[in-house]
Each structure stands twice: as C-alpha cells, then as structure tokens.
Amino acid sequence: MLPTADISCPYCGETITLVIDDSAGAQRYIEDCHVCCRPIVVDVSIDDDGDPVVHASAEDDA
Template structure:
C-alpha cells in the first residue's frame, strides 16, 4: 500500500491527499490537484529512517 500524505494545493488551498510511491527513492513528478486540476510539482525525498518527506509547490514557482 502506498503511503498517503495530507497536504494543501498551492493554487486553491484546498486539502488534498497524495499517494506517494517511495519505492523508487527520491524523485520529482507532477500531479494534478483533485480539486482545481492545476499541476502540482511533488518532490519526494527519503529521510535517514527511509520515511518519505514530501514537498509540493506550484509549477510556476522557482
């Protein structure tokens, strides 16, 4: 089962749930918001214990 991460969309601010596949290690990908359908950049990194750390940002943010 994929771990679920609760976060907020950087565009509409609505709470969303992301299912993160951390089996490939650190990665970055784009997933659409389930509410407003805008593209969110999801960055996954694994901490020292192997737990996923997830950051989200708007596609047009630097």
C-alpha cells in the same frame, strides 16, 4: 501498502491526499490538484528513517 501524504494545493489551498511510491526513492513529478485541476510539482525525498518527505509547489515556483 503505499504511504500517503496530505498536502495543501499551492493554488486553491485545499488539502489533498497523495499516494507515494516510496520504492522509487527521491523523485519529482507533476500531479494535478483533485479540486482545481492545476498542476502541482511534487518533490519526494526519503528521510533517514526511510519515511517519505513530500513538498508541493506551484509550477511557477519550481
């Protein structure tokens, strides 16, 4: 089962849930907000315990 992360959209502020593929290690990708459809830059890193750490930002902030 893949882990999930709740993030706040940097555009509309709504909380959305992302499914994280933690087998890929650190990654950066674009995910459209499920509410306002704007592109969110998602950065995923893996902490020392092997858990994903997710940071979301607007395209202009990346």
